[in-house]
Amino acid sequence: MKKTILVFALLIFALLLLFQLSKYAMISGNLNTEIVVAIIAVVFFFIGVYLNKKSLHKVRNISVEIDHKKIKELDISNREYEVLVAISEGLSNKEIADKLFVSESTIKTHVSNLLVKLNAKRRTQALQIAKDLQII
Numbered sequence: 001m002k003k004t005i006l007v008f009a010l011l012i013f014a015l016l017l018l019f020q021l022s023k024y025a026m027i028s029g030n031l032n033t034e035i036v037v038a039i040i041a042v043v044f045f046f047i048g049v050y051l052n053k054k055s056l057h058k059v060r061n062i063s064v065e066i067d068h069k070k071i072k073e074l075d076i077s078n079r080e081y082e083v084l085v086a087i088s089e090g091l092s093n094k095e096i097a098d099k100l101f102v103s104e105s106t107i108k109t110h111v112s113n114l115l116v117k118l119n120a121k122r123r124t125q126a127l128q129i130a131k132d133l134q135i136i
Helices: 002-028 033-056 068-073 078-088 093-100 104-117 123-132
Strands: none
Touching: 002 033, 078 093, 078 104, 078 123, 093 104, 104 123
8 A cells, every 4th residue: 555655656746847847848948839748648658558557457366266075065966056156147047947958946946945055045145155165
């Protein structure tokens, strides 16, 4: 946090210095207005590129391995696990049923069993518990 504040403070200081130098150059008559504006634009461009690379393109290495032992401890069947993964993909019961070639009532049964096994009241809560247990 302190590093970020320091970087931004230095950037602001550098920009102020640039503006003061350009103002001095304009008053002394050594530079045209277009050249000063072009220099400032180029500086802002490179600052923008630098900030973009630093802040927006951070690589997040979140490698979560699935805890298969926990799945067996919770007595989650393979089909229930497939349903849980499909729920995590944001699919509805009908979409899951179409994907797994079973009826919608079967999916409802699997979801109900998952909620009981994960001790959850809603699908979203079941997903959060599954993520905390590292099973999805």
